[in-house]
Amino acid sequence: xxxxxxxxxxxxxxxxxxxxxxxxxxxxxxxxxxxxxxxxxxxxxxxxxxxxxxxxxxxxxxxxxxxxxxxxxxxxxxxxxxxxxxxxxxxxxxxxxxxxxxxxxxxxxxxxxxxxxxxxxxxxxxxxxxxxxxxxxxxxxxxxxxxxxxxxxxxxxxxxxxxxxxxxxxxxxxxxxxxxxxxxxxxxxxxxxxxxxxxxxxxxxxxxxxxxxxxxxxxxxxxxxxxxxxxxxxxxxxxxxxxxxxxxxxxxxxxxxxxxxxxxxxxxxxxxxxxxxxxxxxxxxxxxxxxxxxxxxxxxxxxxxxxxxxxxxxxxxxxxxxxxxxxxxxxxxxxxxxxxxxxxxxxxxxxxxxxxxxxxxxxxxxxxxxxxxx
Ligand code: ADP
Numbered sequence: 001x002x003x004x005x006x007x008x009x010x011x012x013x014x015x016x017x018x019x020x021x022x023x024x025x026x027x028x029x030x031x032x033x034x035x036x037x038x039x040x041x042x043x044x045x046x047x048x049x050x051x052x053x054x055x056x057x058x059x060x061x062x063x064x065x066x067x068x069x070x071x072x073x074x075x076x077x078x079x080x081x082x083x084x085x086x087x088x089x090x091x092x093x094x095x096x097x098x099x100x101x102x103x104x105x106x107x108x109x110x111x112x113x114x115x116x117x118x119x120x121x122x123x124x125x126x127x128x129x130x131x132x133x134x135x136x137x138x139x140x141x142x143x144x145x146x147x148x149x150x151x152x153x154x155x156x157x158x159x160x161x162x163x164x165x166x167x168x169x170x171x172x173x174x175x176x177x178x179x180x181x182x183x184x185x186x187x188x189x190x191x192x193x194x195x196x197x198x199x200x201x202x203x204x205x206x207x208x209x210x211x212x213x214x215x216x217x218x219x220x221x222x223x224x225x226x227x228x229x230x231x232x233x234x235x236x237x238x239x240x241x242x243x244x245x246x247x248x249x250x251x252x253x254x255x256x257x258x259x260x261x262x263x264x265x266x267x268x269x270x271x272x273x274x275x276x277x278x279x280x281x282x283x284x285x286x287x288x289x290x291x292x293x294x295x296x297x298x299x300x301x302x303x304x305x306x307x308x309x310x311x312x313x314x315x316x317x318x319x320x321x322x323x324x325x326x327x328x329x330x331x332x333x334x335x336x337x338x339x340x341x342x343x344x345x346x347x348x349x350x351x352x353x354x355x356x357x358x359x360x361x362x363x364x365x366x367x368x369x370x371x372x373x374x
Contacts, residue, residue, distance in 0.1 A: 002029060003027070003187075004027040004189070005062045006023045009023040009058070009059035010058040019042045019045040029187055030185045031187060031188075032181045033188070034191070035189065036207055037234070038193060041208040041209050043191040043208055046208070049061060050078065064154070078153050078154065080148070081148050081156070085143070087144060089131065089133060093130050094128040096147060097118060097119070097128075100147060100150065101115075118146040122145060124139065137166075138169045141173055142176075144161070145161075156187070156189070157188075157191075158177070160193070195237065198219070198235075199219045204218055207230075207234060214230050215228070229242055229283050229285065229359040230364060232357060238288050242283050243257050243262055243286075244361055247266065247273060247274070252266070255358075258329075261327045262329050263306070264351055280362070282361055283361050286355060288333055291331065291352070293333075293349060294349060294350045299352075300354065300355075301354065303350035304350065305350050307326065308326045308349055310323075310341065310345050311325050311343055315337060319334055320336070320338065320340060322347075324347065
């Protein structure tokens with residue numbers, strides 16, 4: 001289908017807002033790449049630049065080796081599905097799906113063939129005669145996707161297509177989009193602010209923050225080796241715990257939090273640690289599932305115990321989130337469901353030393369993860 005390349009692509013809007021700051025990444029043929037990041041980080045703009053709905057300030061975008069900077073949107077062979085579906089209210093579902101093909105003067109028979117096929121794939125054959133206002137949110141979503149499918153574009157773009165649906169339908173439609181991607185084998189770029197959606201859908205994920213690409217990797221690659229503290233705190237639910245402190249040499253290297261209450265020996269190779277570690281602020285990262293009750297009798301091989309005050313327990317059924325603090329240092333631990341004591345008591349937790357990440361506090365860049373999590 002298509003290979004999409006962004007190279008130093010930059011977008012500055014009138015008024016000086018830098019929405020996308022030097023994006024360089026490649027979307028391979030048949031790949032589903034998700035752009036994810038908080039609201040305002042430049043995801044939609046990146047997509048709109050590719051669709052040709054915004055002009056590129058600097059850099060290039062190419063599709064199959066052809067630079068498209070100056071090619072009008074209609075000639076880029078791209079179909080986009082928006083958050084608000086943008087269906088024509090006075091047209092039937094059939095006519096909505098067929099509209100783009102009619103505009104391009106496809107023969108009636110071919111239009112009918114393509115609409116029927118898309119309707120079959122999406123399970124909307126029996127509603128082709130209805131008008132959009134007679135459809136549920138999920139059905140409207142399918143019609144919007146159908147309109148994209150019939151065009152057989154080189155690239156599909158999805159801009160937060162599920163955010164108007166309720167939680168249950170979102171999960172269902174997410175699975176349908178994944179299925180659609182597999183069956184069409186199409187190149188797709190999908191924008192969302194929801195990291196769970198990104199993790200479950202993407203072959204690879206681009207994490208953006210303030211117009212800048214932070215990291216591009218597979219879902220597990222991002223989870224296991226976040227390139228910086230932003231990615232570490234964004235991917236994962238609950239997110240990775242991040243504690244600021246410094247490294248002391250007490251025999252071996254030891255992390256000491258700013259409050260002095262969290263002290264953890266570091267099972268890292270010396271080459272991974274900053275030389276003048278004592279003077280440098282360091283952020284230690286540990287995922288909630290790598291923290292245990294010290295009383296647990298099947299702890300991982302190397303752990304270290306820390307005392308915390310229990311602040312809050314959140315039982316969510318299949319697991320329980322424990323919010324604890326030691327001075328200003330706050331952590332969340334993710335445990336198997338069990339009865340927990342009342343908040344306010346002191347509890348001892350065991351941190352898996354082989355699951356620790358370290359980040360430079362000044363640049364937030366990863367200094368590396370322990371070998372066991374890389
Ligand atoms: P996201 O999709 O990640 O929420 P956007 O790409 O929509 O982010 O926006 C990125 C930044 O560009 C934001 O600061 C936003 O306010 C700004 N922006 C978006 N569209 C325009 C526009 N048409 N004119 C000026 N600024 C814009």
